[in-house]
Amino acid sequence: MQIEIVTPDKNIYSGEISLATFPGSDGKFGIMNNHAPMVATLKEGSIKVVDANDKEHLFEVNGGVVEVNHNKIIVLAE
Amino acid sequence: MANLKEIRSRISSVSSTRQITSAMKMVSAAKLRRAQDAITQMRPYANKLRELLMNLSEAAADMEEGSYTQNREVERVLLIPITSNRGLAGAFNANIIKETRRLIAEDFADKDVTVLAIGKKADDFFKKTEHNIKGTTLPGHLDQLFDDLTFENVAEVAQKVMNSFTYKQFDRVELIYNQFVNAAVQRVVSEQYLPVVPPTAEEAEAEQAKSDYIFEPSKEFIIGELLPKSLKIQLYKAILDSYASEHGARMTAMHKATDNATELIGDLKLVYNKARQASITNEILEIVGGAEALNG
Numbered sequence: 070m071q072i073e074i075v076t077p078d079k080n081i082y083s084g085e086i087s088l089a090t091f092p093g094s095d096g097k098f099g100i101m102n103n104h105a106p107m108v109a110t111l112k113e114g115s116i117k118v119v120d121a122n123d124k125e126h127l128f129e130v131n132g133g134v135v136e137v138n139h140n141k142i143i144v145l146a147e
Numbered sequence: 148m149a150n151l152k153e154i155r156s157r158i159s160s161v162s163s164t165r166q167i168t169s170a171m172k173m174v175s176a177a178k179l180r181r182a183q184d185a186i187t188q189m190r191p192y193a194n195k196l197r198e199l200l201m202n203l204s205e206a207a208a209d210m211e212e213g214s215y216t217q218n219r220e221v222e223r224v225l226l227i228p229i230t231s232n233r234g235l236a237g238a239f240n241a242n243i244i245k246e247t248r249r250l251i252a253e254d255f256a257d258k259d260v261t262v263l264a265i266g267k268k269a270d271d272f273f274k275k276t277e278h279n280i281k282g283t284t285l286p287g288h289l290d291q292l293f294d295d296l297t298f299e300n301v302a303e304v305a306q307k308v309m310n311s312f313t314y315k316q317f318d319r320v321e322l323i324y325n326q327f328v329n330a331a332v333q334r335v336v337s338e339q340y341l342p343v344v345p346p347t348a349e350e351a352e353a354e355q356a357k358s359d360y361i362f363e364p365s366k367e368f369i370i371g372e373l374l375p376k377s378l379k380i381q382l383y384k385a386i387l388d389s390y391a392s393e394h395g396a397r398m399t400a401m402h403k404a405t406d407n408a409t410e411l412i413g414d415l416k417l418v419y420n421k422a423r424q425a426s427i428t429n430e431i432l433e434i435v436g437g438a439e440a441l442n443g
Contacts, residue, residue: 075192075195076192076298077189077192077298077380077383078185078188078189078297078298079156079188080188080191085210093364094362094364094368094372095363097272098363105361106295106359106360106361106371107360107361107363108202108203108360108361108362108363109201109362109363109364109369110363110364110368110369110372110373118384132372134196134199134369134372134373134376136195136199136360143195145192145195145196145199147298147376
């Protein structure tokens with residue numbers, strides 16, 4: 070599935086991934102392939118992304134929103 | 148005949164002016180590129196956020212305490228004109244000031260209007276009028292915003308404006324800025340900032356038909372988070388738009404100035420050469436005349 074992490078200043082990361090975990094407002098959650106459409110808010114923490122080559126990427130965020138829709142994740146981070 | 152020395156000094160002064168204007172043009176072109184990149188990076192974010200909010204707009208309509216959407220009887224108005232800190236950008240700043248004055252004189256004629264100027268040019272103009280920002284919780288000088296144009300800095304200002312709205316210092320907030328179309332074209336727009344304009348029914352329906360989302364933790368919570376964020380983004384976007392427009396406008400203005408200077412130098416050179424030739428002809432005439440007189 071595709072992920073795109075954007076901040077107001079720039080696009081931080083975009084690419085093909087297999088798993089992503091987010092610091093949700095109500096606790097950490099992970100998203101895998103074929104997740105149902107959803108919108109969730111984030112709190113301060115780090116986003117962990119595992120890409121197609123099993124490599125991990127970490128991004129620190131102060132908050133934001135995640136939208137999951139048809140295997141496309143869009144993270145509006147701060 | 149015009150004085151040769153005079154013309155020479157005019158030529159040199161015009162060409163040094165041309166050097167300055169063409170340097171300014173180059174600088175603006177470079178800055179424009181960066182500003183343009185910033186705004187193009189920013190637009191997807193802003194659009195996405197707006198899309199999300201539309202998805203949620205139905206729930207937003209139910210939320211009465213969502214104070215940013217509250218429509219009150221308009222008594223006190225806050226206008227936020229966005230100009231630049233520096234001039235020499237053609238009609239860029241004049242247009243904004245003109246539009247702001249028009250709003251004050253026509254649309255909000257019998258209202259209590261306050262102006263929060265972003266950028267030195269508007270500040271210089273409006274601090275002399277009765278619409279000065281004095282006596283509010285809002286920051287007075289926002290010139291330095293352009294020195295370090297980041298989202299965090301703008302968000303801080305946006306938060307203060309939003310607070311002044313919720314504390315009922317103002318019933319209506321309006322942004323006036325130059326929207327960036329392309330390097331040569333800027334459009335002056337004034338848009339309602341607060342209360343938030345709800346999306347039209349068709350827009351909202353089109354969005355809602357797309358997907359049935361799970362909301363985590365809840366729709367209301369997400370709106371509560373998103374609405375202030377989208378307001379901050381809106382102000383940031385307006386400022387970025389204005390910033391890109393400023394450099395576009397300056398680039399065009401300086402390009403024209405450089406062209407005019409080139410033309411002027413051409414004309415002056417022609418006059419100079421004519422005068423020079425005339426003086427040479429004169430000298431030869433004198434010599435020939437003198438020789439003739441001696442021979443005779």
